Amino acid sequence: MNSRLLIGAALLALSAPALAQDFAVTNATVATGDGSEPVQGATVVVRGGKVVAAGPGVAIPAGVETIDGTGKWVTPGLFAAMTALGLSDADGVEESNDTSARNSPFGAALDVTPALNPASQHVAVARDGGITRASVFSRPASSIFGGQGAVVDLGADPDMVVRPRAFQLVALGEYGARLAGGSRTSAHAVLRNALREARQYSADSRIPGGSGPRQVSTGDDIPVDTRLVDSSAERDDVLLTRFDAAALIPVVNGQQPLYVAVERAADIRSVLGLRKEFPKLKLVLVGASEGWRAAADIAAAGVPVIADPVDDLPSSFEQLAATQSNVGRMAAAGVKVALGGLAGTTGDQPKNLAQYAGNLVALTKIPGASGLSWGQAFAAISSVPAEIAGQGGRAGVLSPGAAGDLVIWDGDPLELSSAPERVFIDGVEQPKDDHQTRLRDRYRDLDESDRPKGYDW
Amino acid sequence: MRFWRTTCAALGALTLAACATAPGGTDTASANSAIDKNPYPSTYKAYPGAATALVGATVFDGAGGRIDNGTVLFADGKIVGVGSADLAIPAGYTRVDATGKFVTPGIIDIHSHLGVYPSPSVEAQSDGNEATAPTTPDVWAEHSVWPQDPGFSRALANGGVTALQILPGSANLVGGRSVTLKNVPARTVQGMKFPGAPYGMKMACGENPKRVYGGRGRMPSTRMGNMAVDRQTFLDAKKWMAEGRKGRDLANETLAGVIDGEILVQNHCYRADEMAFMIDLSREMGYKISAFHHAVESYKIADLLRENGICSAIWADWYGFKMESYDGIPENAAFLQNAGACVIIHSDDENGIQRLNQEAAKAQAAGRRAGIIIPDEQVIRWLTLNPAHAMGIDEMTGSLASGKMADVVLWNGDPLSVYSRPEKVWIDGALMYDSDNRKMRPVSDFELGQPGEGDVK
Numbered sequence: 001m002n003s004r005l006l007i008g009a010a011l012l013a014l015s016a017p018a019l020a021q022d023f024a025v026t027n028a029t030v031a032t033g034d035g036s037e038p039v040q041g042a043t044v045v046v047r048g049g050k051v052v053a054a055g056p057g058v059a060i061p062a063g064v065e066t067i068d069g070t071g072k073w074v075t076p077g078l079f080a081a082m083t084a085l086g087l088s089d090a091d092g093v094e095e096s097n098d099t100s101a102r103n104s105p106f107g108a109a110l111d112v113t114p115a116l117n118p119a120s121q122h123v124a125v126a127r128d129g130g131i132t133r134a135s136v137f138s139r140p141a142s143s144i145f146g147g148q149g150a151v152v153d154l155g156a157d158p159d160m161v162v163r164p165r166a167f168q169l170v171a172l173g174e175y176g177a178r179l180a181g182g183s184r185t186s187a188h189a190v191l192r193n194a195l196r197e198a199r200q201y202s203a204d205s206r207i208p209g210g211s212g213p214r215q216v217s218t219g220d221d222i223p224v225d226t227r228l229v230d231s232s233a234e235r236d237d238v239l240l241t242r243f244d245a246a247a248l249i250p251v252v253n254g255q256q257p258l259y260v261a262v263e264r265a266a267d268i269r270s271v272l273g274l275r276k277e278f279p280k281l282k283l284v285l286v287g288a289s290e291g292w293r294a295a296a297d298i299a300a301a302g303v304p305v306i307a308d309p310v311d312d313l314p315s316s317f318e319q320l321a322a323t324q325s326n327v328g329r330m331a332a333a334g335v336k337v338a339l340g341g342l343a344g345t346t347g348d349q350p351k352n353l354a355q356y357a358g359n360l361v362a363l364t365k366i367p368g369a370s371g372l373s374w375g376q377a378f379a380a381i382s383s384v385p386a387e388i389a390g391q392g393g394r395a396g397v398l399s400p401g402a403a404g405d406l407v408i409w410d411g412d413p414l415e416l417s418s419a420p421e422r423v424f425i426d427g428v429e430q431p432k433d434d435h436q437t438r439l440r441d442r443y444r445d446l447d448e449s450d451r452p453k454g455y456d457w
Numbered sequence: 458m459r460f461w462r463t464t465c466a467a468l469g470a471l472t473l474a475a476c477a478t479a480p481g482g483t484d485t486a487s488a489n490s491a492i493d494k495n496p497y498p499s500t501y502k503a504y505p506g507a508a509t510a511l512v513g514a515t516v517f518d519g520a521g522g523r524i525d526n527g528t529v530l531f532a533d534g535k536i537v538g539v540g541s542a543d544l545a546i547p548a549g550y551t552r553v554d555a556t557g558k559f560v561t562p563g564i565i566d567i568h569s570h571l572g573v574y575p576s577p578s579v580e581a582q583s584d585g586n587e588a589t590a591p592t593t594p595d596v597w598a599e600h601s602v603w604p605q606d607p608g609f610s611r612a613l614a615n616g617g618v619t620a621l622q623i624l625p626g627s628a629n630l631v632g633g634r635s636v637t638l639k640n641v642p643a644r645t646v647q648g649m650k651f652p653g654a655p656y657g658m659k660m661a662c663g664e665n666p667k668r669v670y671g672g673r674g675r676m677p678s679t680r681m682g683n684m685a686v687d688r689q690t691f692l693d694a695k696k697w698m699a700e701g702r703k704g705r706d707l708a709n710e711t712l713a714g715v716i717d718g719e720i721l722v723q724n725h726c727y728r729a730d731e732m733a734f735m736i737d738l739s740r741e742m743g744y745k746i747s748a749f750h751h752a753v754e755s756y757k758i759a760d761l762l763r764e765n766g767i768c769s770a771i772w773a774d775w776y777g778f779k780m781e782s783y784d785g786i787p788e789n790a791a792f793l794q795n796a797g798a799c800v801i802i803h804s805d806d807e808n809g810i811q812r813l814n815q816e817a818a819k820a821q822a823a824g825r826r827a828g829i830i831i832p833d834e835q836v837i838r839w840l841t842l843n844p845a846h847a848m849g850i851d852e853m854t855g856s857l858a859s860g861k862m863a864d865v866v867l868w869n870g871d872p873l874s875v876y877s878r879p880e881k882v883w884i885d886g887a888l889m890y891d892s893d894n895r896k897m898r899p900v901s902d903f904e905l906g907q908p909g910e911g912d913v914k
Contacts, residue, residue, distance in 0.1 A: 092664070092779030121777055175460075261460050265908070287460035293908065308460065312615070312914040313576040313807055314607055314904070320577075321909030324615075341460050345778040347809045352774075355815060358875030365869055366878055366892050368913040416818035416875045419826060436776065436786045440827060443756050443792065 020049035020427030024060045025408060028069025032398040033076040033382035037375045044074050046404040049427035051076075054398035067408070067422075075378070075413055077132025077154075077405035077425065079396040080350035081306045081340025081385035082259075082286060085123050085134050086116040086152065086160055091345060099343070100139035100146070108194065108251075109243040110147025111165060112138045118160040122345060124434035127154040129351025130413065130420040132405035133162065133386065133395045137259070137343075140171040144179050144187055145194070148247065149259070151389050153405075155425040166389060167284065168251045172271065173262040174318050188270065190239075195278050197240050198248035254280030257390075259306070261286040264318035265293035272301045284388055286341065288330075289322040295333035304388045305330060306340040309356035309380075327360055327380065328370030338385035353381045358414035377414065404428075492702075492710060494719075497599060499650035501639055503862075503885030508532035510546040511867060514555035519562035519841035519856035523834035529560050531863035534886040539857045553881075559872050561837050562857050563619025563640075563864030563884065566810050567723070567770050567844040568750050568803035571609055572602030572623055572638075572646075576807060586626030587633060591670050591677060592690045594658065595707035596633035598625045602646045605901040608807040611914055613640050614890050614898055615811035617866035617879040620651055622848050624659045624750075627725045628669045630677070630687050632659035634711055635723060637848055641884055642899040655849040657747070658715050660687075661725035662735055663781050684734060691716075691742040721747040721849050723770075727781035729757035736765055748847040750803060753785035759796035768799035768847040772809070773816040773823070790817075790839065791824020794831055801844045813840050818873035833873055862886075 023046055030042035032054055043058040044051065052061075060066060089096035098115040116136065117123075126134070137149040146169035152160040171179060172187050180187035238245070250256035258281055260271045268288060275281055285291065285305045291298060298305060307327050314320045330337050339356060342348045357380060363371030372380065379396075386396030395403055404427030411418035423430040442456050509531055516527035518539055528544040530537040538544055546552065573585035584601035587593045602623055612618040618640050625632035635657035638649040662683055671678025677686050694712035697703075702713065714720035722739070726732050726749045739746050748768035749755065753776075755762055755769035762769060769789075776785040790800045802817045804810035821836045845855025854862045863886035870877030882890040891897035895911065904910050 090777050090780055090783055125776060263460070290908065310808070312611055312811075314907075314909070316577050316579070320904075320907045321912070323909060323912050323914050325913060345782075346775045347772070347806055349774065349776070355819070355875055359812075359815075362876045362878055365876070366913060368895055414875060416815055416873065417822040417825070419822065435783075439784055439786050440788050443786075444827065446757075446760050446796070 022047040023065040025069040028074040035379040073409040079385040080134040084343040100141035102141040104142040107143030107145035109247040130407040167257040257282040263289040265290040289319040292329035299334035304336040309339040325370040503534040504887035506886035510550040517837040559868040562841040565844040566621040575606030586628040588628035592631040594711040599636035610899040619864040627661035729754040756792040763798040770801040770803040773820040787823035790820035791829040
């Protein structure tokens with residue numbers, strides 16, 4: 001969040017405005033998130049909402065509040081890739097659920113930004129779990145395109161959006177096949193046609209596009225592309241609405257990453273092959289249960305992956321080779337892998353990312369399995385997903401200039417017994433109260449001898 | 458898991474048809490009836506195993522006991538002795554050095570849909586909900602279980618699960634009979650059936666039944682409808698019983714088994730107020746509830762549950778996926794334990810069943826942060842003796858007591874740590890999983906010749 005938004009947040013907040021603090025945490029076990037192993041007796045300094053320094057022997061500037069980190073762990077805030085945070089209050093309550101738009105006339109043009117609710121309890125629960133930033137996607141439902149996802153922060157303030165329209169999402173594989181008319185053949189035809197239409201529309205519109213001083217913000221779609229405002233192009237024999245076609249221009253031009261959800265090794269190779277026709281595509285694989293079987297190809301293509309951390313069942317015919325070693329094997333082959341896709345509110349909550357990362361470390365003790373070192377595992381839920389989301393150096397890492405997102409844990413963050421004690425986002429300490437903590441406090445005892453529980457608040 | 462997953466258990470709310478457990482049946486026919494109460498008898502027989510001494514481990518006996526540097530002896534399928542380092546090892550025992558490792562009883566999941574919602578989760582194998590009538594006491598889950606479900610082996614290898622109860626789903630107010638299985642590969646379901654385990658009867662209250670049938674314009678469409686159908690169902694059964702149980706009647710035979718106390722009621726019920734109604738219903742009709750499952754609001758009525766001797770089978774932290782889960786808190790288990798009520802950690806999930814120990818550790822940690830210290834050896838009981846009790850098999854398994862089945866897990870570290878995994882698992886004293894021997898991992902028929910066959914999952 002930039003400073004202007006911070007001020008806005010402060011003005012709108014009902015309680016006392018939260019301001020970025022200058023502080024240092026000393027003598028803690030510090031994991032910087034960059035893949036390195038944690039270091040004991042280290043210091044982290046945050047000033048003006050940014051990380052200034054992190055490591056052993058870091059000097060503390062004068063006048064900065066000092067927090068004793070003895071016995072604590074300090075890490076960057078976790079980055080949760082591919083979540084539904086802010087898009088629903090309870091998935092099963094249809095009225096509250098904006099995670100997909102089954103009957104929408106649009107697909108690629110959908111944009112999660114205006115639907116985001118920073119006050120959702122799920123945002124608070126994830127934040128209490130140490131997650132400070134996330135990417136949020138809209139599930140494809142009316143077409144193979146889910147629309148444009150956003151990068152968000154989980155600060156307790158009115159604005160979640162860090163980067164709107166950060167990526168486009170398309171489903172291929174079995175799910176995409178069903179959406180496209182019943183077969184992978186159709187899904188690929190629909191995708192290729194859409195990208196061709198977008199490319200053609202980009203060229204034919206005769207309206208200058210792209211970012212720059214002439215950009216026009218319409219407030220309802222990609223403001224960086226003026227072709228949305230008007231068009232002189234004739235469009236015959238097309239499948240996409242103009243709105244969807246315009247939304248795909250930055251994808252086909254390589255300005256906006258295209259996240260492709262696939263599981264099977266063969267499907268992964270088909271996705272990598274798209275670049276023969278659309279060389280500018282900036283691909284990210286999502287899911288990739290069988291990624292280990294195509295790891296060399298993925299690595300050679302330089303395509304990053306957001307993988308389900310511990311997927312090990314043949315849940316479908318496209319996931320027959322699923323194994324918890326998938327992430328470890330891809331990483332060993334040189335693929336940049338983030339853990340993600342924990343979109344839900346059951347066992348697959350974003351706040352369990354740390355637990356799943358710990359599971360990948362546990363695999364290193366199993367003969368024949370491939371896991372990750374502690375540092376790698378932590379990076380897979382911090383710096384790596386941040387880099388994939390275009391936030392490299394700004395999030396998920398404790399390096400100078402990064403956002404002041406910092407978590408003070410009561411122990412090893414990947415361990416089940418550990419939890420965040422204090423969470424800072426952009427240098428602002430976050431509140432710890434939410435619906436769950438209030439229920440906890442109300443029902444810590446069942447004493448109603450004086451008054452019903454309804455008065456206990 | 459699939460990237461576009463929907464959780465069954467939760468059944469959430471999303472796919473109804475997908476998803477949705479107690480004691481009763483016996484292996485002998487009732488004397489006062491010509492009805493064969495056990496027409497599909499277990500053919501399971503313990504596999505051969507060596508007399509074994511596990512030496513030097515930290516032993517959690519499942520009943521709340523802990524022995525450091527302990528010795529566990531088993532032979533001929535039974536626990537022979539559990540004691541300290543000076544427990545004499547009889548001649549002929551294979552000595553396993555377990556120094557630095559941990560030993561627990563086999564983990565037991567009271568709520569699983571393995572086999573009835575197997576992997577791959579294709580429509581052709583969706584056999585967990587007979588969602589064609591609001592009450593189906595006549596169906597038996599065992600007739601749906603696919604013994605080749607690869608999920609069984611994952612639960613064994615990663616979760617140390619040695620026994621589990623398979624429930625029909627929660628679409629129906631009365632879903633049918635459960636079946637309790639030994640987690641051994643078998644060609645037939647009978648080959649997995651836990652000898653002598655009572656049957657359970659699945660009941661559900663709340664959102665699922667009213668949604669499924671209300672959605673079809675038929676009763677029940679409301680919670681009052683749920684109660685009315687439940688009451689009439691039991692009244693009809695009592696009438697049939699009072700009239701001499703004339704003629705075979707599969708539905709009433711199950712209900713009569715519940716009223717007779719031979720079949721244990723496993724009641725899917727989230728909300729505190731609804732659980733209280735179910736308790737009243739059980740009193741009105743004269744049966745006992747063994748456990749409430751998915752009981753996310755148990756903490757609000759821990760006193761009532763303790764007084765009625767009803768266990769709560771719960772997740773650690775599932776939250777807010779449907780309206781009736783909106784008041785879930787991670788301190789639920791700790792509050793129940795603190796109040797003296799029975800706690801069980803269940804999965805209702807083919808992935809969660811692989812990490813029940815981790816779920817318990819998270820619940821323990823949430824309690825600790827709320828000021829409730831629960832020793833590790835008590836927490837292990839949530840996964841062993843308590844579910845065994847609520848399934849009616851606690852005389853046979855669930856703790857490391859002399860004479861009980863030698864269902865034993867040797868963990869390569871503290872089972873409440875994310876970094877630990879089962880190293881060896883014995884069922885009835887037979888070694889059924891060994892992480893050091895790749896041929897000691899079961900591969901189901903479905904997986905043979907397929908990508909990933911025999912991989913470390």
